[in-house]
Amino acid sequence: MSVEDLHAELVELLGARGASIDLRAREKASVDGAKMSPIITELLPLGLADIVAFPTNAVEIAAVVAAAVRHGVGITPRGKGTGNYGQGIPLQDGLVLDLSKARSIIEVGDGYITAEAGAPMVALEQAARETGQELWMYPSTAQSSIGGFLAGGSGGTGSIVHGANHQGFVAALDVVHASPEARLVHVEGDDAQPYVHNYGTAGIIAQATVRLDPVHDWVGFYASFDTFYDVLAVLREMRALTPTPRLISADLPEIADALPNDSAIPKGRASLRAILDTASLDAARAMVEAGSGRVEEVREGPQACVRISTLSYNHPIEWLQKTSPGTYFHLEVGGEALIDRIDEVHAVFRGGMLHIEAQHVGPIGMLAGIYESPEQVYAGIEALGKLGVGVHSPHQWNVDFEIERTVELARENDPLGLLNPGKLNLDYAGPRKGAIR
Ligand SMILES: Cc1cc2nc3c(=O)[nH]c(=O)nc-3n(C[C@H](O)[C@H](O)[C@H](O)COP(=O)(O)OP(=O)(O)OC[C@H]3O[C@@H](n4cnc5c(N)ncnc54)[C@H](O)[C@@H]3O)c2cc1C
Incomplete structure (x- = not known):
């Protein structure tokens, strides 16, 4: 060479x-x-x-x-x-x-x-x-x-x-x-x-x-809930909206609190953010209200939607890591077990917290936990598998x-x-x- x-x-x-x-x-x-x-x-x-x-x-x-x-x-x-x-x-x-x-x-x-x-x-x-x-x-x-x-x-x-x-x-x-x-x-x-x-x-x-x-005529939709359980139930229902939403993301209050300050993401509450077709707005509002949540804001225009995109997938975990440097790692996870067995999923790691996204095949998410060692992470991957959770490890480059x-x-x-x-x-x-x- x-x-x-x-x-x-x-x-x-x-x-x-x-x-x-x-x-x-x-x-x-x-x-x-x-x-x-x-x-x-x-x-x-x-x-x-x-x-x-x-x-x-x-x-x-x-x-x-x-x-x-x-x-x-x-x-x-x-x-x-x-x-x-x-x-x-x-x-x-x-x-x-x-x-x-x-x-x-x-x-x-x-x-x-x-x-x-x-x-x-x-x-x-x-x-x-x-x-x-x-x-x-x-x-x-x-x-x-x-x-x-x-x-x-x-x-x-x-x-x-x-x-x-x-x-x-x-x-x-x-x-x-x-x-x-x-x-x-x-x-x-x-x-x-x-x-x-x-x-x-x-x-x-x-x-x-x-x-x-x-x-589509998309809007940025923000809702909040007392608990993560409430938000999970609504996320599951909202996947079936017509036309299908472009994005639905949800967070526990602890992760939502780490996101940049925004009046539509109130502190101490579980947060749901979605990009919805205006034609489905009334149905989405009804789902949130029936699910004990409250609609915080609906924002119009392409920029409002891109803004919601930039708070999805790995980004909430990145914000969590920024607010607590050196504390959290994460795994990419998927499957209905994320909703059905959420307490067990959270219990796999100390400080376990799920950021969740709706997808056509079922939910996917980023599971954060307090980092101890590589062995702890690998053991957790095994434990999640036993719960029926699919895992992709972001800790290798192969x-x-x-x-x-x-x-x-x-x-x-x-x-x-x-x-x-x-x-x-x-x-x-x-x-x-x-x-x-
Ligand atoms: C906070 C955060 C959030 C993220 N959110 C998402 C997400 O929502 N969805 C998602 O899929 N990913 C996500 N990612 C991963 C990554 O940001 C995306 O996949 C992104 O699109 C990669 O694009 P890039 O231009 O930065 O590629 P790079 O990071 O530069 O490259 C990615 C890989 O592709 C190779 N590569 C780059 N360009 C080419 C090319 N032209 N031809 C062949 N190989 C190439 C590189 O060698 C590397 O292996 C996220 C990452 C972070 C840190």
């Missing part, structure tokens, strides 16, 4: 500002949201980029990958770096391929949008809205990139209807394999799905076409979705193992039992 030669070639290709060996740039490109995991935090730093490259379009992405392959340098792709398991950390150093400057929206058509990998999800949503459409889904990290969301994320606002991002959201991709010749490979439909949710280990997404729905399929594809597309090295491990047999993805 020749980092110096690769740097010289990348400067020639992208200009002096297109490739950096500056220590600060390399350090910045070598971290992601892994600090949410106390287990991974203990292992940091896990790698340091030798070079960071900033291609500005899909063609340049292919050219940078080809150059790295010719020099035998490992390539870790990076969008906004918000992934929270260390999937974006260059475990074997090498090149970090920062895609955040390749961010053009290429086309918005009837039912689809095409954008370069680094385009932020909010920019895609905005472009879609200008044509009377909206994304099937976007994550609570709404500023994150489409490439990073497809390669590292799983779902978010819109998943109640459309499920995870590997379930038909992707219509087509232009991907780059680890080949010495710069080439964009166009894959569509079923052929595109094996590139989703495996951290770029089978190919780097340079451009993506994802699906759109006609836009590809743990469709591993065999990815290994097979990577053998073909990346024979030298240069794509996000260290993340694809055929022997990995982590906590997959009852997995939620």
